[in-house]
Amino acid sequence: NAGVTQTPKFQVLKTGQSMTLQCAQDMNHNSMYWYRQDPGMGLRLIYYSASEGTTDKGEVPNGYNVSRLNKREFSLRLESAAPSQTSVYFCASTWGNGNEQFFGPGTRLTVL
């Protein structure tokens, strides 16, 4: 099993550009999450999806959109990137209510 995979690993954008971060899991988990990690801030939840077909906002959803394409895949889209979105983005998945989350390797995004 590959676990949770994320693409791309690295990305540099210019302000105003758009991009989609991809996440897939092969553990048949119901729930999937997108976090951002910034120095001194810990992990902050952007969006989550409790099950296929549902998505909900987390702590810091502004500037992002998500799509739960199917049970395996959960994508995060930046429509108009801003320097404040420079961060490391992690996708995670879990069974049920999420007390044991499995994380992907992360995407390092820089917005110039």
Added chain:
Amino acid sequence: QKEVEQDPGPLSVPEGAIVSLNCTYSNSAFQYFMWYRQYSRKGPELLMYTYSSGNKEDGRFTAQVDKSSKYISLFIRDSQPSDSATYLCAMTGGGTDSWGKFQFGAGTQVVVTP
């Protein structure tokens, strides 16, 4: 003020020493407490998971939760250089209104020197 406070370190210890990490929190509704380990440029991985108050031991790792003081700890005995990583605490209420919504500490960087 953050709901979860964690000293960022770095915490440097010699090999074989006990590493002591802790987090404080303000939300009395938190019921589930986790510790994650994160190696440099990797995703976090779950180390320990505790429900409510008490102690839990797993090999060299011991997690403690004191809900009356809103304080959780992780101890690593006989520390090894391979334990060098950032350790994140996380917690959640577990109820339907906090479903899947973890609060993470900022992480403590640990360096174990040979």
